[in-house]
Amino acid sequence: xxxxxxxxxxxxxxxxxxxxxxxxxxxxxxxxxxxxxxxxxxxxxxxxxxxxxxxxxxxxxxxxxxxxxxxxxxxxxxxxxxxxxxxxxxxxxxxxxxxxxxxxxxxxxxxxxxxxxxxxxxxxxxxxxxxxxxxxxxxxxxxxxxxxxxxxxxxxxxxxxxxxxxxxxxxxxxxxxxxxxxxxxxxxxxxxxxxxxxxxxxxxxxxxxxxxxxxxxxxxxxxxxxxxxxxxxxxxxxxxxxxxxxxxxxxxxxxxxxxxxxxxxxxxxxxxxxxxxxxxxxxxxxxxxxxxxxxxxxxxxxxxxxxxxxxxxxxxxxxxxxxxxxxxxxxxxxxxxxxxxxxxxxxxxxxxxxxxxxxxxxxxxxxxxxxxxxxxxxxxxxxxxxxxxxxxxxxxxxxxxxxxxxxxxxxxxxxxxxxxxxxxxxxxxxxxxxxxxxxx
Amino acid sequence: xxxxxxxxxxxxxxxxxxxxxxxxxxxxxxxxxxxxxxxxxxxxxxxxxxxxxxxxxxxxxxxxxxxxxxxxxxxxxxxxxxxxxxxxxxxxxxxxxxxxxxxxxxxxxxxxxxxxxxxxxxxxxxxxxxxxxxxxxxxxxxxxxxxxxxxxxxxxxxxxxxxxxxxxxxxxxxxxxxxxxxxxxxxxxxxxxxxxxxxxxxxxxxxxxxxxxxxxxxxxxxxxxxxxxxxxxxxxxxxxxxxxxxxxxxxxxxxxxxxxxxxxxxxxxxxxxxxxxxxxxxxxxxxxxxxxxxxxxxxxxxxxxxxxxxxxxxxxxxxxxxxxxxxxxxxxxxxxxxxxxxxxxxxxxxxxxxxxxxxxxxxxxxxxxxxxxxxxxxxxxxxxxxxxxxxxxxxxxxxxxxxxxxxxxxxxxxxxxxxxxxxxxxxxxxxxxxxxxxxx
Numbered sequence: 001x002x003x004x005x006x007x008x009x010x011x012x013x014x015x016x017x018x019x020x021x022x023x024x025x026x027x028x029x030x031x032x033x034x035x036x037x038x039x040x041x042x043x044x045x046x047x048x049x050x051x052x053x054x055x056x057x058x059x060x061x062x063x064x065x066x067x068x069x070x071x072x073x074x075x076x077x078x079x080x081x082x083x084x085x086x087x088x089x090x091x092x093x094x095x096x097x098x099x100x101x102x103x104x105x106x107x108x109x110x111x112x113x114x115x116x117x118x119x120x121x122x123x124x125x126x127x128x129x130x131x132x133x134x135x136x137x138x139x140x141x142x143x144x145x146x147x148x149x150x151x152x153x154x155x156x157x158x159x160x161x162x163x164x165x166x167x168x169x170x171x172x173x174x175x176x177x178x179x180x181x182x183x184x185x186x187x188x189x190x191x192x193x194x195x196x197x198x199x200x201x202x203x204x205x206x207x208x209x210x211x212x213x214x215x216x217x218x219x220x221x222x223x224x225x226x227x228x229x230x231x232x233x234x235x236x237x238x239x240x241x242x243x244x245x246x247x248x249x250x251x252x253x254x255x256x257x258x259x260x261x262x263x264x265x266x267x268x269x270x271x272x273x274x275x276x277x278x279x280x281x282x283x284x285x286x287x288x289x290x291x292x293x294x295x296x297x298x299x300x301x302x303x304x305x306x307x308x309x310x311x312x313x314x315x316x317x318x319x320x321x322x323x324x325x326x327x328x329x330x331x332x333x334x335x336x337x338x339x340x341x342x343x344x345x346x347x348x349x350x351x352x353x354x355x356x357x358x359x360x361x362x363x364x365x366x367x368x369x370x371x372x373x374x375x376x377x378x379x380x381x382x383x384x385x386x387x388x389x390x391x392x393x394x395x396x397x398x399x400x401x402x403x404x405x406x407x408x409x410x411x412x413x414x415x416x417x418x419x420x421x422x423x424x425x426x427x428x429x430x431x432x433x434x435x436x437x438x439x440x
Numbered sequence: 441x442x443x444x445x446x447x448x449x450x451x452x453x454x455x456x457x458x459x460x461x462x463x464x465x466x467x468x469x470x471x472x473x474x475x476x477x478x479x480x481x482x483x484x485x486x487x488x489x490x491x492x493x494x495x496x497x498x499x500x501x502x503x504x505x506x507x508x509x510x511x512x513x514x515x516x517x518x519x520x521x522x523x524x525x526x527x528x529x530x531x532x533x534x535x536x537x538x539x540x541x542x543x544x545x546x547x548x549x550x551x552x553x554x555x556x557x558x559x560x561x562x563x564x565x566x567x568x569x570x571x572x573x574x575x576x577x578x579x580x581x582x583x584x585x586x587x588x589x590x591x592x593x594x595x596x597x598x599x600x601x602x603x604x605x606x607x608x609x610x611x612x613x614x615x616x617x618x619x620x621x622x623x624x625x626x627x628x629x630x631x632x633x634x635x636x637x638x639x640x641x642x643x644x645x646x647x648x649x650x651x652x653x654x655x656x657x658x659x660x661x662x663x664x665x666x667x668x669x670x671x672x673x674x675x676x677x678x679x680x681x682x683x684x685x686x687x688x689x690x691x692x693x694x695x696x697x698x699x700x701x702x703x704x705x706x707x708x709x710x711x712x713x714x715x716x717x718x719x720x721x722x723x724x725x726x727x728x729x730x731x732x733x734x735x736x737x738x739x740x741x742x743x744x745x746x747x748x749x750x751x752x753x754x755x756x757x758x759x760x761x762x763x764x765x766x767x768x769x770x771x772x773x774x775x776x777x778x779x780x781x782x783x784x785x786x787x788x789x790x791x792x793x794x795x796x797x798x799x800x801x802x803x804x805x806x807x808x809x810x811x812x813x814x815x816x817x818x819x820x821x822x823x824x825x826x827x828x829x830x831x832x833x834x835x836x837x838x839x840x841x842x843x844x845x846x847x848x849x850x851x852x853x854x855x856x857x858x859x860x861x862x863x864x865x866x867x868x869x870x871x872x873x874x875x876x877x878x879x880x
Binding site: 146147152173174175178179181182183184185186187188189191198200201202203205210211212213214233236237238239260263266267268269270271272273274275276278279280305308309310356357359360361362363364365368440 | 586587592613614615618619621622623624625626627628629631638640641642643645650651652653654673676677678679700703706707708709710711712713714715716718719720745748749750796797799800801802803804805808880
């Protein structure tokens with residue numbers, strides 16, 4: 001049995017009691033970005049300038065490259081570097097530094113933002129240069145990813161989908177309870193929230209026909225997922241033991257793994273999803289660190305049968321992250337929440353995913369994205385994709401204004417949100433929000 | 441129907457007659473690297489120094505970064521650049537320049553190496569600095585790859601494998617004749633020839649059991665493939681029409697797509713191969729350009745049913761590349777050829793792969809590797825993997841020294857070679873040669 005080494009993780013505030021930390025930047029109670037969060041993202045000021053790394057605080061962004069240049073990280077390992085890690089178009093340079101640097105940077109930024117610390121608070125010139133309103137910046141893809149892996153770790157999702165195609169007896173494939181099933185996704189088509197998604201064309205086999213056609217997908221779906229970014233990789237040939245997995249992971253984002261179900265159905269036998277997925281995968285722009293999520297660790301589901309020793313995990317392997325997906329079609333004034341679920345429902349946790357992914361010696365690298373697979377919960381109002389919600393279009397969704405949807409139509413916007421709930425504050429991911437553009 | 445635009449392709453020598461071009465560097469008749477080839481690779485001199493780009497000529501390497509520095513490309517588009525493209529650890533900077541630059545650089549290198557051109561031939565100082573014997577350099581992974589796609593484009597291979605598992609009636613899946621089936625591979629574990637391959641461990645379901653075990657693979661296999669490198673990508677959302685596909689492709693390498701058949705069998709349903717492949721994929725170090733391969737274009741197999749218009753290709757879509765795979769086990773003095781096949785047997789050609797890959801808008805990028813899938817021919821002595829050769833271990837292979845193999849054993853070396861045969865010379869790929877190391 002393996003347990004985490006908790007020594008290195010410093011919980012800066014206790015979420016079960018009222019928050020003790022407060023920033024001099026005002027933060028609304030339902031903001032996703034209080035001082036307890038401090039996620040990392042990459043942004044460009046609308047006023048011009050190159051992409052650089054920042055953290056979100058309330059409705060503002062703090063430009064960490066400014067703090068770095070001005071020597072505010074002089075007491076951390078960042079000071080020993082010859083190169084900048086925050087004046088960079090991706091987080092990778094910072095991620096590559098490892099957990100000691102992540103911890104020291106986080107503690108320093110937290111300290112600098114505290115209401116009772118005059119250092120940054122009273123430095124008017126630096127504040128003028130380093131803070132932007134979020135409305136005044138463009139968020140960029142935060143991480144450069146070479147390999148993107150998509151797991152299939154929700155038992156509810158795997159069962160629901162399997163039941164649709166193979167019936168309840170054979171819903172779960174024989175391997176499913178023994179290993180976190182996953183496949184390689186397409187890294188090039190990772191895009192950040194706000195980048196609209198073009199309806200893909202592809203081969204579709206019309207019902208009752210033996211002859212495929214080329215057409216825009218008629219079964220465009222979202223998949224509510226989360227993704228974990230690898231911070232530190234492993235050498236080819238050398239697996240990561242599960243008890244070390246946490247040290248290799250940097251943080252998490254929301255993931256909308258867009259799917260064209262009709263393309264997927266025709267192409268995926270026997271080698272898995274390909275063009276049905278590779279037209280776009282959208283992520284939220286702020287990477288919430290595992291350190292910020294640490295207070296929200298909870299026990300995951302009981303695993304029966306017990307996994308093989310290399311996958312055994314005792315203790316809190318899940319994270320209590322509230323998730324919701326909403327849709328806003330052209331005729332609606334505001335988004336309508338379709339589903340509410342939770343990251344803690346995942347059967348296989350991220351540490352098991354890392355241990356499994358590398359057990360054959362596969363080398364994970366800084367920036368790799370490990371997506372969870374669609375996160376469905378146990379109830380009909382907690383399903384993570386339209387395939388499940390409408391039962392592959394058989395039971396159309398009825399929207400508040402009377403419109404119906406089997407799958408997504410052009411102009412529809414899908415919005416996913418996620419947050420951990422502390423007492424009186426949230427540690428959140430913001431959202432991933434994208435609109436469907438018509439096929440070319 | 442679509443045809444290539446042949447205008448841009450200059451065939452520097454005619455392979456059906458005796459070669460007219462000769463280099464001042466001596467080239468043996470069976471060398472893979474005559475002046476008609478001029479492949480690109482990345483190497484480090486054994487005497488020290490960083491990785492840089494070179495071309496192979498006979499048994500030597502010409503350091504192109506030296507020529508670039510000395511202004512030998514002053515009549516080409518390379519001269520307009522502010523940065524070096526050959527003093528680089530990967531070919532990507534050069535590949536990104538596009539076909540005009542590839543063509544001009546190739547013509548210039550060809551001209552400089554000609555026996556009748558005194559410019560480089562008589563420049564003793566440059567020759568001393570720019571030439572190395574291949575034995576005196578270490579070849580590196582030539583291309584930085586973000587996305588690696590593995591197709592499944594040999595009908596013989598797909599049929600043979602399908603027949604083993606589903607019988608002759610259902611050997612080919614219904615989609616197989618309509619589209620080039622493919623899946624995303626693992627880019628991080630691409631390695632260059634000479635890097636030995638560690639036997640992976642993973643979950644295996646023992647015959648007759650319901651309980652998987654964790655063990656080193658007992659069914660380690662090679663797959664004889666070739667891979668095409670994308671030189672110029674496309675914008676997300678904008679497919680590459682098949683008639684433009686050639687302009688996007690830079691060159692080709694040999695690929696050994698190592699496979700752990702027992703891991704693969706247990707894990708691959710329903711999302712495809714994952715850990716059974718991601719422990720290593722080996723490539724040959726020299727990228728042979730499509731321009732060098734141009735004289736060896738031939739008609740591919742008849743496609744019946746006729747593909748959808750976006751995949752239709754008339755004319756010479758195949759390349760006549762002789763391929764062989766050999767094994768050398770510890771007790772053998774020299775390699776034994778197991779199989780001889782040809783790249784021209786592929787049912788789906790590389791241009792169809794590009795058109796299909798991007799039809800959904802998926803963005804290909806400079807450095808992407810498109811592997812062919814195992815290349816099997818029509819006869820029992822032209823099969824591209826042990827799964828087919830030994831019929832999944834049922835008919836062990838008997839080696840010349842009496843040893844047998846169902847699958848690979850530790851210490852076995854697998855060597856793949858490929859070349860186009862001109863009249864009196866070869867345009868070749870060299871080899872991809874790797875030994876199996878025992879599991880950790």
